[in-house]
Amino acid sequence: MSASSDVGYHAQRQARWHYGEAAFWLIVLACGFVFPSRYLIMTDILRLALFAMSLDLILGYAGIVSLGHAAFFGVGAYAAGLLALHGIINEPVLALVVAGLVAMVLGFATSFLVIRGVDLTRLMVTLGIALLLEALAERFSNITGGTDGLQGIEMQPIFGEIPFDMFGKTGFFYSLAVLFLLFLFARRVVHSPFGLSLRAIKNNPLRAAAIGIPVNRRLIAIYTLAAFYAGIAGALFTQTTAIASLDVFAFERSADLMLVLVIGGTGYLYGGLIGAVLFRMLQELFSTITPQYWQFWIGLVLVAIVLIGRQRLHRWMLYVPNLVIRQIAGRKAVVAAPESDA
């Protein structure tokens, strides 16, 4: 092998699909058939996963912290709701894309505020924007329904063919398809030179500029893309639950998202997906044990994660699955612990 093609081979190392990834998606798909009574909670997890993947794009790759990511979720949710309620766009997929684009425009507009300043400034600016939108949604209740939210949304069949059913089966597979497509797209983007340049900016903005990377332009681009993803997640929320209320903008929604990524890890795209599953399962578990104090236990878990270190936890968790994988598919197939820390 020549040195050049050898370099090409290694440069694409991370972009290649691993057995573990295929297994992951097959398991997710299988869940849709194995647990037919749990569509609603599973759909909820898929939405959260997509939303978390959106935050991972800016936090895990570009190092932009945000405490107001719900701003885009909320805009997407209301956009989808209004489109369906007033019959502007009846076809759900098209409405989904349009709602995502609306959030994207907002993302682009606010990105100029966010790229200025450092972490603390960014936390405050993103938080402020989300609070602002929540207040606006409450103020203009003639459009948004105020504290009652948008009511009476009726979803039309997907592509005019597949109606939403009361068990949420359509909603689940619809959400899964959207999540998977957007995942494929994100996966492609993060393994491009553009995606790599984001990681460089996160690692060392000074050096990034010193090799000719237009730092601000790249940050604006990824922030805008992440806003699109969050908007789609919000639109899915409205489309699969047929409601949109003020809590789509809530601070807790943005904060939970951070927790999801702390649990799942950042910078490898699966963090948001795994984190969403674990977060909801923990939530479920703790609220069955102690309905009133589940947040205490979630808090305890977070402290433990931070103290023990996520990498170590992942290695422990992957220990048994990897033993099995090694037997079946050999050493190379072993699922490695994610590389970067939040």
Added chain:
Amino acid sequence: MTIALETQNLEKQFGGLRVTRDLSLKIEQGARHALIGPNGAGKTTVINQLTGVLKPNSGRILLEGQDITDLPVHKRVLRGLSRTFQINQLYPDLTPLETIGLAVSERLGHGGDWWRRMGTRSDVNGEIADLLTRFHLLDVKNEQTVTLPYGKQRLLEIAVAIAAKPRVLLLDEPAAGVPESERHDILAVVGSLPRDVTVLLIEHDMDLVFSFADRISVLVSGALLTEGPPEQVARDPQVKAVYLGEEAVNV
């Protein structure tokens, strides 16, 4: 002789402190020019202004005759002005392969590609392979930068700057902190830079300066003390006074 890089009456103040005082430098095309001076003379501040990290309070900077005083950092790089840092500025999580690959991609205008995968362009791959080989980084190309020994990191620091194919290269103490055993690699690399690349070397190590430079400017308290060929600077009584006690000037 054409002038590759020039400063005209450059002036920089931090609060009341004048760290660059009316500095006018001319660096000829293809020169091996060294900028020396005692600690705190403001050498790195000059570099930071040349590269655009800091904005001068007044004065102008010309790259190949064109005013670049107001250009942002990344645009100066694309115009052919590249640098290394006194303290390594690398990407701890990235590998040397990725680090160099990114610099090459940016220079060739592929840095904004968001669809095509890294590693699928043969021209980029070829250049990465060349640079990795030249800088003795081939065997560690897939290691995370943070895990590399310091000498290798230093080589990578220079390789990244070279990957931008600069016409003017600013080397800020390239051998700083490198253990004696690994110095040779660094010096060899610096010595083998192509002649059409203009080099401005900031350095403390007088052995390196006098073996490398064909012209030396001495900076003291932000102002130019003297300038000339190495023999002349070494004999200069003013320079001797500044470096009193530093035997290195006795060349």
